Amino acid sequence: MKSIRYLAFLWISTLLACSNPEQPAEIKAPQTPQKTPQQTSKQTQIDHAKDYHSFANPDVVKVSHIDLDLTADFDKKQLIGTATLTYQKVDEQGKTLILDTRGLTILEVTSGNTPVAFELQKEVPNLGSALHITLPEQGNQVSISYHTSKDASGAQWLTPEQTAGKQYPFLFTQAQAVHARSFIPLQDSPQVRVTYTATIRTPKELLAVMSAANDPVTPRDGVYEFNMPQPIPSYLIALAIGDLHFKAMGERTGVYAEPSILDAAASEFEDTESMLEATEKTYGPYSWDRYDLLILPPSFPFGGMENPRLSFITPTVIAGDKSLVSLIAHELAHSWSGNTVTNATWRDLWLNEGFTTYLTYRIMEMIYGTDRYNMEAVLGYQDLQADIAALPENDEILAIDLRGRNPDDVFSNIPYEKGALFLREIEQKVGRDNFDKFLLEYFNHFAFKSITTDQFVSYLDQTLLTTYADVLDKERIHQWIFEPGIPDGAPMPESDAFSKVDTVRDAWLEGSLSAKQINTQDWTVHQWLYFLNNMPQKLNDMQLVELDSTFQLTASKNNEIAHSWLLIAVKNEYKPAYERLYSYLVGIGRNKLVKPLYRELAKTVEGKAFAKRAFEEAKPGYHPLTVHANQGFVE
Template identity: 40%
Template sequence: MAPVDPHSFTDSLHPLTKHVHLSLYFDFDSKTIDGSAILTLESPYSGDLYLDTRCLKIHGVYHDTTKSFSSSASIPFILENPDPIKGTLLRVSLTNQISFIITFKTDQSASAIQWLNPAQTAGKKFPYVYAQCQSIYARSIFPCQDTPRARIQYSALLNIPEQMSSVMSAAHKGRMAPLIGEANGACLDEKWAMHGRVVEHFSMHQPIPPYLFAFAVGNIVSKEVGPTTRIYSEPCPVLEAAELEFKNTEEMIKQGEKLFGDYEWERFDLLVLPPSFPYGGMENPRMVFLTPTVIAGDLSGGQVVAHELAHSWTGNLITNATNNDFWLNEGFTTYAERRIVEVVQGEERAALNIGLGCSDLKNEMQRFKDNMEFTKLRTNQEGVDPDDVYSTVPFEKGFQFLWRIERQVGRPVFDEFLKKYIWHFKFQSIDTDTFLAFLKRNLPGIEDEVDLDIWIDGTGIPPDAMDPISTIHDKILSASRDFIAGRMPSDEEVSKWQGQECQLYLESLPKKLEPSQISALDGRFRFSMSHNWDVKVAFLTIVAYSGYKALFQEIDKCLKEIGRMKYLRLLYTGLLQSDLEEGKQFARRVFEEARDLYHPIAQGVIESLLTKST
């Protein structure tokens, strides 16, 4: 066995999958999906082919010409004992075959999928389901080579209740009445053509890594906001608020094309999910998924959209080969995001964004002080769950590395390098060595001017990293130092502060403050009541670390209202690391009450935090 990825059973000696066709029957009563997958390989293969699965029930494997699924047409397969990180290896014994069919059923505990009851939705009338496959969870939806190296095209038929609709990270091809033949002979029995069901057809003709496979099914409506963009959500005020928050999206696309080349994905639609969505945004091609917590009312949520848009070039178009090289996705994308923000929202907004990133990066150094391996850009994640070490290091240290190169060679030269890099590697998945070779070849002598070894394989923050050059940024840091010395900022100083300024101010304060200081802050600014979630959580994180019980009820409400992992990790960590034993007990009680509100990925992350604190 010659694995290509520490998080996948995929073997380097086997052909990769070229195309997958899926037929998926959504059963909201059982919270499962009955499905079939036709996998087409790059070339015919004989022998055991290794596929990734997680908690999937495999009904059978068959020749792709089969219509009756008789025993004589079946292909032998074996499910190995499960690995706690990778899931379960599926061995399929092929005989000079290029394509074959697998029939399967997902489990209620599928790590990629969250099923929401009507009461957990905005409309309270229909259920909702969505998928989040990053980093290694596509395997819990269908058997696949679940590594970014295996870029696939796919098509899908989604059989859903007729009163609902669906979206995917793919082009929508139509909505039709279900016919048995449309299931491609899959073992979906008469359920497929039941009355009251419809089939929605999707197709993704560009090759993508499996973690970008995504769907959502529910009471979903939409509104056109530009020639390339629609906003989707449940029918609620969120749709109108999102339209205002993300009104600069089309301009961002234009600027992105000027900076990085043609936009290759035809559409850039946005789906605002229920609050349980575990990330700020997910860059699924053609259909970006967003948490409603980014809708702040001051256009700052547009920076999350800018980040997901930037992934259209750095991440979706060029992808890291494994999670060891995750910085190639997120470092490049953070750099690209800030370039777009600089043009659309101005240099000061971009500078504040960099300042917040610097603050995050310093905090991550503290988080990993006992395991500095994960402060490197190129990491070794063999035997490591990627969710356990997910952090802003690849984002912010990766940004700082690219910014350092830009400062060395000058922006015009670096811009030309970026365009050439994206054009050269588009629709490929690469590793760090491949990038470094390209860098040295196209910017000769860069290794003599920038210490590439320290940046890529060194721990901590390199000495030539830099804070932003910004008057507003410096004034906010000065105001935070003044507060520690006992002086509140004046009304004149804060008169023009928006969400980012308040967030940076709070994140520049010590994590633990005296009760009188917390009371004074909240009395002056009403941070605990803020409608900007970044600001509110930054303040409540101080409350949690400080063990300020007077505002624990606000933390309770926050943890039961949202499922964004960034916020959950900050608040639970603060409670667990406070000096107050009651804070630790409070964290465990709230999690038991709120866990079913969280996506399975978020549940696992918080369970890990709680386990480590015992």
């Protein structure tokens, strides 16, 4: 799920990130209060092979392929049709196939033309309802006729008014973490990988695309065929339908978007092909044929989602200057770390996101140079520090205990930034070339498999810990993965470009330099973010007016800069920015950008009332995940 914190960061305050591969300047102790290391007895009791967020029984009967035939009914806001599941018995004595569902209406289950007995169990919070299917005596397929709920947690139906073009409706799905079960009855666990085909029927004026092989020149006839030949976990099955058009960016890359933003998106992300080629040179061939982007309406709750062959992308990163394209590098990197080698349970998410965040930094350095890499690394580190300060200790552990919780709770900067920092430390200790060789072998060894944290630790023990026993030790590895906080002596990225920003910010705060005397002509977006995000919690009215009038911050067109400024405005009740704040909250559904604003507004009575008004207006256009994440701030 995938941002750069681009998925759904639930606790972060802003920004992009990127790690510091080029042998970061030096190793320093992090400026974060350390907490007592501990691995709780609860952690040791976890069954590492068990997915606590799925009813499925793949240890008895395992689904290997899905054939979908679905009609998108925009009037009813339902997907209607059949899912035919091909399975194998792992246990020859198995009599029942157990699937995950949420809010689905199951009409019939058949094998061939013969009805099959089934039972839909009572709904369980965070998990949905188990579907028990009695296996037929012969064959290895069952067909399930069903339709979705109009309130399916993994699907968002947008009216024409909620799209860029304002003429046609739009549908997109978002399956991570456990929302695929809301639009397909299946074994909704990342440890179960399936191939799939699909026939999607739509109004003829609309185009359907999926996380599968898409034909850029397919006729717009209302019936679309798809094939995903590589086995993928359920959370990577994705569908979108709308007034979509295609523009190529390279031999293997292109972008789908509504006509009004197609050219801007293609221009913004034109370096995608170069990113793809650079990643292949270091980490091996791209395994998925094409890599295209789909630009979604602004209600998309994440920065991006790494759906294979077709990453889903928020329009909030179209800044006009390529300043936010680390998101594209992140989603592309998932093609190796996440899509090819996948976390087996949501406890293991850091295996997806920590590796991908590390790769993101490396890709950004390859394409845009070390200076940009260093700046993004510092911003990412500051995001991590903010989460370390805000989260309970048990949520600071890479191999987090999520039993009894909503698996969406796993999304914070911990699996992303702490995971990447851990890998960067290993890189520094064994050397970059050696670590790159390890990653290439790791991706090949576990290709198209889903693995647990414990399997990774075992692999590390057999490889790097054996070869580089003089610089790596098990106790340190254990501390990184199973204990809270950032270990003492962890890498801390630095940037000379930010040192200059610190100097002028300090001078301005002291009153020895006016805002007009600050030369920002050559500042990058990252320097602006660093400038704003490291302001004191409180500024006086004169300071706020001076900053805004000099730099036109309230009117900023860059969504990241606007976010940072609006957060300052809320903390200081700077009312001239509140009209923009209101339109920002109503117009964007990306959780990374809106949640910190709602959280801050909710700290005062007046702010909470303001937040409630904005939320009620925005709610019809928000994705269910965004509604769920912010509802508590306005109640």
